[in-house]
Amino acid sequence: xxxxxxxxxxxxxxxxxxLNEMQKEMIxxxxxxxxxxxxxxxxxGKTVAFLLSGLHxxxxxxxxxLLILAPTRELVLQIENVIKQMKLGLKVNVCYGGHPFKIxxxxxxxxxxxxxxxxxxxxxxxxxxxxDASTISQIIFDEFDKSLEFGFTNEMRYIYSRCTNxxxxxxxxxxxxxxxxxxxxxxxxxxxxxxxxxxxxxxxKQIIVPRDEKPEGLMHLIYTFDKxxxxxVFSNHRDACNRIADHFxxxxxxxxxxxxxxxxxxxxxxxxxxxxxxxxxxxxxxxxARGIDIPDLDFVIHYQIPLKxxxxxxRNGRTARMKASGTSVLVLTDHDYLPKYLDSEPELMVLxxxxxxxxxxxxxxxxxxxxxxxxxxxxxxxxxxxxxxxxKIDLGLIEVKDYESFVGVNRDKLEQILNEVQxxxxxxxxxxxxxxx
Numbered sequence: 001x002x003x004x005x006x007x008x009x010x011x012x013x014x015x016x017x018x019l020n021e022m023q024k025e026m027i028x029x030x031x032x033x034x035x036x037x038x039x040x041x042x043x044x045g046k047t048v049a050f051l052l053s054g055l056h057x058x059x060x061x062x063x064x065x066l067l068i069l070a071p072t073r074e075l076v077l078q079i080e081n082v083i084k085q086m087k088l089g090l091k092v093n094v095c096y097g098g099h100p101f102k103i104x105x106x107x108x109x110x111x112x113x114x115x116x117x118x119x120x121x122x123x124x125x126x127x128x129x130x131x132d133a134s135t136i137s138q139i140i141f142d143e144f145d146k147s148l149e150f151g152f153t154n155e156m157r158y159i160y161s162r163c164t165n166x167x168x169x170x171x172x173x174x175x176x177x178x179x180x181x182x183x184x185x186x187x188x189x190x191x192x193x194x195x196x197x198x199x200x201x202x203x204x205k206q207i208i209v210p211r212d213e214k215p216e217g218l219m220h221l222i223y224t225f226d227k228x229x230x231x232x233v234f235s236n237h238r239d240a241c242n243r244i245a246d247h248f249x250x251x252x253x254x255x256x257x258x259x260x261x262x263x264x265x266x267x268x269x270x271x272x273x274x275x276x277x278x279x280x281x282x283x284x285x286x287x288x289a290r291g292i293d294i295p296d297l298d299f300v301i302h303y304q305i306p307l308k309x310x311x312x313x314x315r316n317g318r319t320a321r322m323k324a325s326g327t328s329v330l331v332l333t334d335h336d337y338l339p340k341y342l343d344s345e346p347e348l349m350v351l352x353x354x355x356x357x358x359x360x361x362x363x364x365x366x367x368x369x370x371x372x373x374x375x376x377x378x379x380x381x382x383x384x385x386x387x388x389x390x391x392k393i394d395l396g397l398i399e400v401k402d403y404e405s406f407v408g409v410n411r412d413k414l415e416q417i418l419n420e421v422q423x424x425x426x427x428x429x430x431x432x433x434x435x436x437x
Contacts, residue, residue: 003060004088007052013087014048022194023049030054030168033190037171037178040194042290042317046172047082047142053170054138058090058113063135067163068116069156071147073098073264074271074292076116079142081293083114090114095121098264103372103402105130119147119155126162133159138168143290145173148181157183174290175310202316206330206338206346215247218303218331220351222253222281227358230274231299232282234289234315240304241283248281253357254437258284258292268401269366269436276397276408278364278437289314300328309341362396363414364436367405367426375426380405383426389416406436 011019019027022038023045029036030053040046050068058065070076073096080094093107095117101124108115108131115122115131126133139160141147147156160166160183169186171178176193180186209217218233225231235241238259248255256274258267273279275294282288289311297319306312319326330346332338338345369375377398384390384407396408409417414435421433 004055004058004090005086010052010055010086010088014082014085016048019048019052020045022046022192023052025192026050026053029190029192030056030170034167035169035186035189037173037180037186037189037191039173039176039192041174042314044194046174047079050140050142050170050172051079051082051086054140054168055088057138057168062091062113063111064113064115064131064133065135066114066138066140067122067133067136067159068114068140068142069119069122069147069159070116070142071118071150071152072143072287072292073118074267074287075143075290076118078293079116083116092116095125096264097121100402111135119152119159123155123158126159133162134164136163137165138170139163139166140170140172142172143174144171145175145178146290148178153181157181160184174314201326202319203327204330204342204344204346205327205349206332207349207351208332208334208336211333211335214303214331214333215244217351218244218301219247219251219253220355221301221329221331221349223356224351225280225298225358228277228280228361229298230277230280230282231301232284232288232294232297232315232318233301233303234284234286234306236285236304236306238285241285244283244303248283251357253281254279254360255281255283256437258282258288260285260287269406272397272399272406273364273437275399276364276406277360277362278408278411280360286311286315289318294318297326300326302328302330305330305332305336305339307339309339312339312341359411361411362408363411365407365409365417366434366436367407368403368432369426369429370401370403370405372402373429375405375429376400379426380407383424383431384409384417387417387420387424389413389420 022040026049054066076094076096083092091112092114093112095104207217238261241259245257256270256279258270274282300315300319316328380398384395394410394413399406
């Protein structure tokens, strides 16, 4: 529509020089098909593809027209962030478990054109009639395979039954093997498939350690990192993640932890630490392989090897994306076998028995003020740059939540910063600042 920026402007706003082939094919398909199934790997640009495919149908009318369902809170927030980068001038709201319902209800009192949410929370809103679902003409199921795997079938069935005027349906997935539930009436869809290719710039390596020294081997691998290199350490189970975290704690290695056993506030804090670089290592289960907004990585480390090749590829999809190259490392004991899906022996890494950790350049500060306190990024930038010890290069990533904010600052100036902020206010409001990592 004319009230939206044109596609070239949107691409420029995203910082792209052009769209990739998958995105172009998806946009072209959306103009001739009402039902589309998009299968593409992590890191291929699926979010931009399905957003650009639905925007041209949004009208200049204040009602919910496009509903996007995603299985995790992190994916909901990531989609919202992409839309913000597009600078569309549309109202967008997000709804997910762990977010205060009263805030969401207040936001929905002036209907957004685009609504993004997890199935359970969207169902809750429809049941309480906080918005009119009959105005929705487009529905996108992002990471649909994960929504089925997480048991959201009943919630999606309910939502779909209340959205009575849907014309356009997109199923987006990283895996092809999906049994589409009958209630979706997903008839004769146009299918677009892009396979996860082995990355040309991805180096595959392995370390082999004695059976009872796997945590130590991982630790010595981390010791080889340069000061600001980063990695995700993947395990198959959250218990293994917790054991690694305990071991890192005992040895003074900064890390973030991410798995389904953490509550929403904990997960947001852990991701904030990793995104702003105050933790070089994110210890995670496979929920971090897809659908969360994290920086491009130097290393993907398989502490436990996945049984399925597609999981292995999704994990590796986190590195060698925008960066020129990346490294995937398998941590094996002398009793382990390489998975059958590998067609060649990874290069063996020989680790030096170093025990020195290089602390990251940045630390994370927590502020007890956020959007609902009328505090934004510009306020926080001005607050910190008004300190005598601070320059622009000393300020890192800033994330403003509803009632709190996370700020990356130069670790070398941490003590000076904490001394200077005593009794200093933001917008005449007292603020409590604490060090997170």
